Amino acid sequence: MPLSQPIILATLTITTLIFLLSTHLVLIWVALELNTLAILPLIAHKSHPRAIEASTKYFLTQAMASALIIFSGTLNYEMTGSCQIVELTNLTSMIVLTLALFIKVGLVPFHFWVPEVLQGMSTTAAIFLLTWQKLGPLIMLFLISPLINFELTSVVATLSSLVAGWMGLNQTQVRKLMALSSIAQMAWIIVIIKYAPSLAILTFYIYSTTISATLLTLDKMSTTSIKYLIISFSKSPITTTILMISLLSLSGLPPLAGFMPKWLTINQLLAEKAIWIALLMLITSLLSLFFYLRLWYNSSSTMPPSTTNTTRLWRKSTPQSNFTINLLTMATTTLLLSTTLMKAITKQEYSLG
Amino acid sequence: MAVAFKLLASARPLRECQRHKVLHSLLGPLVTNHISKMYSSYRRPGISPDDTPVWKKIDFSTEKAVNGVKKHFKLLKSEIAEHVTSYDGQPLHVHLWEETRVVWKFHSQKDLDKWIASSDTEIGGKSEAYLKLGKNNQSALFYGTLNTEVPRDGETKYSGYCGFKAKPRLGVFNRKKYYDWTNFNSLHLRVRGDGRPWMINIFTDPYFSHQKDDMYHYFMFTRGGPYWEEITIPFSKFFLCSQGRVQDRQFPLWLDKINTIGFTLGDQAHGPFQLEIDFIGLLMDRAHTEEFAYEQYERNTKF
Numbered sequence: 001m002p003l004s005q006p007i008i009l010a011t012l013t014i015t016t017l018i019f020l021l022s023t024h025l026v027l028i029w030v031a032l033e034l035n036t037l038a039i040l041p042l043i044a045h046k047s048h049p050r051a052i053e054a055s056t057k058y059f060l061t062q063a064m065a066s067a068l069i070i071f072s073g074t075l076n077y078e079m080t081g082s083c084q085i086v087e088l089t090n091l092t093s094m095i096v097l098t099l100a101l102f103i104k105v106g107l108v109p110f111h112f113w114v115p116e117v118l119q120g121m122s123t124t125a126a127i128f129l130l131t132w133q134k135l136g137p138l139i140m141l142f143l144i145s146p147l148i149n150f151e152l153t154s155v156v157a158t159l160s161s162l163v164a165g166w167m168g169l170n171q172t173q174v175r176k177l178m179a180l181s182s183i184a185q186m187a188w189i190i191v192i193i194k195y196a197p198s199l200a201i202l203t204f205y206i207y208s209t210t211i212s213a214t215l216l217t218l219d220k221m222s223t224t225s226i227k228y229l230i231i232s233f234s235k236s237p238i239t240t241t242i243l244m245i246s247l248l249s250l251s252g253l254p255p256l257a258g259f260m261p262k263w264l265t266i267n268q269l270l271a272e273k274a275i276w277i278a279l280l281m282l283i284t285s286l287l288s289l290f291f292y293l294r295l296w297y298n299s300s301s302t303m304p305p306s307t308t309n310t311t312r313l314w315r316k317s318t319p320q321s322n323f324t325i326n327l328l329t330m331a332t333t334t335l336l337l338s339t340t341l342m343k344a345i346t347k348q349e350y351s352l353g
Numbered sequence: 354m355a356v357a358f359k360l361l362a363s364a365r366p367l368r369e370c371q372r373h374k375v376l377h378s379l380l381g382p383l384v385t386n387h388i389s390k391m392y393s394s395y396r397r398p399g400i401s402p403d404d405t406p407v408w409k410k411i412d413f414s415t416e417k418a419v420n421g422v423k424k425h426f427k428l429l430k431s432e433i434a435e436h437v438t439s440y441d442g443q444p445l446h447v448h449l450w451e452e453t454r455v456v457w458k459f460h461s462q463k464d465l466d467k468w469i470a471s472s473d474t475e476i477g478g479k480s481e482a483y484l485k486l487g488k489n490n491q492s493a494l495f496y497g498t499l500n501t502e503v504p505r506d507g508e509t510k511y512s513g514y515c516g517f518k519a520k521p522r523l524g525v526f527n528r529k530k531y532y533d534w535t536n537f538n539s540l541h542l543r544v545r546g547d548g549r550p551w552m553i554n555i556f557t558d559p560y561f562s563h564q565k566d567d568m569y570h571y572f573m574f575t576r577g578g579p580y581w582e583e584i585t586i587p588f589s590k591f592f593l594c595s596q597g598r599v600q601d602r603q604f605p606l607w608l609d610k611i612n613t614i615g616f617t618l619g620d621q622a623h624g625p626f627q628l629e630i631d632f633i634g635l636l637m638d639r640a641h642t643e644e645f646a647y648e649q650y651e652r653n654t655k656f
Contacts, residue, residue: 048604049567049593053560116560119609170440172448172533173609225535227449298449 004041011038012132019139025073025083029066032104032136036062039133042125043117054120058129061103061113068100085143094147097140104137107190108159111183115167118179123219126175130182130215131208138189138204145197154277157191158284160184165287172226174218177291181250182211184288191281192265195272203261207250210258214246229299244300251292252285397477398506428525441533451536455634457519459486459493470495470517477504482515487629492545496627499618515626518554518615529558534608539587539638543631546575546582551616551628555591558612566596569606573616575628585636589643605645 011034018031036059044055076093077083088094099110106114118126141148164183171177185207193200220239221232233240249258262285269278396402440448459465465486472482482497501513522530540553551573559567569591576582591606592599614633618626 047602048607049559049564050607050610053564056561166436170436170445172440172445173535227536230449 008038008041011035012128016132016135019136023085023143025076025085025088026070028085028136028140029070029073032062032066032069035133035136036066039125039128042128043121045125046122048120050120051122054117057113057120058117061110061117065100065103068096068103072096072100085140088144088147094144095149095152097144098148098152101137101141102156102190105134105186105190106179106183107156107186108163108183111160111163114183115176115179118175119173121175123175123215126178127212127215130178130211134186134204138200141190141193142197142201145193145200148194150194150274153190153194154274157187158277158280160187160190161281161284162287165284165290168288168291171291174223174225174229174295177295178211178215178218181288181292182207184285185211185250188262188265188281188285191277192268196265196268199261199264199268203265206257206261210246210249214243214250217243217246226295226298229295232299233303240299244296247292247296247299251289253289395476397475398508425526432525448536452637453541453634454537455632456532457633459630459632460490462486465493467520468493468517469520470515472497472515473500473512476509476512477506478502478512478514479504480513480515482517484517492629492631494627494629495616496625498625499620499623501621501623513621513623514617514619516554516615516617516619518556519613521558521612529612531558531609532611534588534611534635537608537635537637538589538641539585539636540614541634541636542573542584542586543581544573544575544584545580545629545631546573546577547627548575548577549618549622549626549628550574550620551618553586553591554615554617555606556612556615557607557610564595568594570594581631585638587638587641587643587646589641590646592647603645603647603649 015031015035015038019028022028022031040055040059043058044051072088072093073083073085075096076088076090079090079093080087082089088097103110118129121129161184164180164187168177168180168184171180185203189200189203189207192203217239221228221236221243223229223232229240229243232243245256249256252258252262254263266278266282269275269281435442439445443451457464457467465484468484470482470484472478472480474480479500479502480498481500482495484493484495486492487494495515495517497515499513499515503509503512522532524530552570553573555569557567557569559565571586571591573584573586575584588606588608593603593606594600616628618628
């Protein structure tokens, strides 16, 4: 159907605007449902049985989370008479809503659907799932951030970072690795959302930019497994270099942009006296760093004894220049100076204070 | 192949009461021994339904429970260590760089116990099929007699098949474990057949029950004679079937979640058969560049 793509994109845009503009729980819930329904054809685009399976799993998980959201709204309305998300004062409603949003985003212990769904879909659709689809739940979390329970978010964030890193240790499928990486990155957003919601939004922006660059590059190289990354440098050195920069930025290594949100988050956690949480987040992020470095090592750092003649890349030409990927990757590197600037600003604030 | 699951009978009072038939279908699992039909159940015509309650079929043995707990926790410990140090039982660099792999070999009874043989006796047919170790415990021998006589039960129309398949791998606490064959593009077997055409079935175990009958098949034509032959079948050749029917819309076989592989003989030739297998392995054939053998034409075109 020729009009399906504009309709889907228009629906996604309109529902995202509704998230940004409204605070009424029912309206937000309607937008969430429409958002979920609109993305399903994108997930099942190829009609492969695994893609249909992925879209079914995604729909069931999101529908269950949406049911919990409307349940929490109904409960809050019954207890307090308010339907505004910012007035969610009933404790049970708050906890149910928080857990429902964690299901939507894919945090531990509701993370099992993320790698399975991502494995069944194309890389281009995966970009939508890992960035755009997280806007709605994160906006809701941003709105309820003053009322959110820090103990709950810190436990979930720490577990997410740990479990995502642990699961990625012996994973060779690249899409599953990106799914687990997304879970780990979401943990950093969730852990700080109560005390610094704007920092959580900044983390999300940098995460979206970097993961889009990574997934677009992987899509360009048509790689689904680490094995095909091994020979990518000889086939397309520039694209592989771009991938390397994106991966290192995702892992949070300075001086790339991905380091900034992690550093600021740790700063904020220490300022809030959550030293143990900060320490646990740092230690568990080492597991994620391991598989990012493994991807980097296999793609850019070594030339293993594999031939360059592969079935995957034999017929697809890999253009060496791509405007979108280059733009996104530049966004991960042009913030090189930002870390120095932030440090200078912070020092200045301390000296003035 | 006939499905082995049987439907347990409902409690007698509810079954006889017409008014409760609707209620029973909704509340079956709660009020009776009725197990919902997750998979299609087949009961041979003429055989009475099994009225035995579910709880009577379970072996409540303390010793079995304790041994089971010990075994699974030991497996859990080794699985955790394996998760960190290796991938699918071998170091990651070996997994990434390997171009060939032997998945199944038949050197002992333990290897043979990973396979299960079956035939049309499940539906009342008269074929016989046996699986045993070959000479000097170096191969597996699947032999028997194919009988195309249709069972006289008034329902069955076709008969005459034999097959054997690998049992699904189970991890700790009997979780399903899948094979990851993404590094390879061909199935490589060393067999000694009898000239009959066999069908290789690969099952990828879909998550939802509406796809439970989906399976990928391809043919294996054997030569008769005393000499071994090495057969290489690219995975791009496998076609999708559901309940044995070839699907109009074809999709390539995804190799990241393979559950089992099986071999079936159903060539409608009445008589003895024999297939000897030395090993079943995987191969990365660099010369094979085909991604999928079956072209898909656009249906419902604009004009």
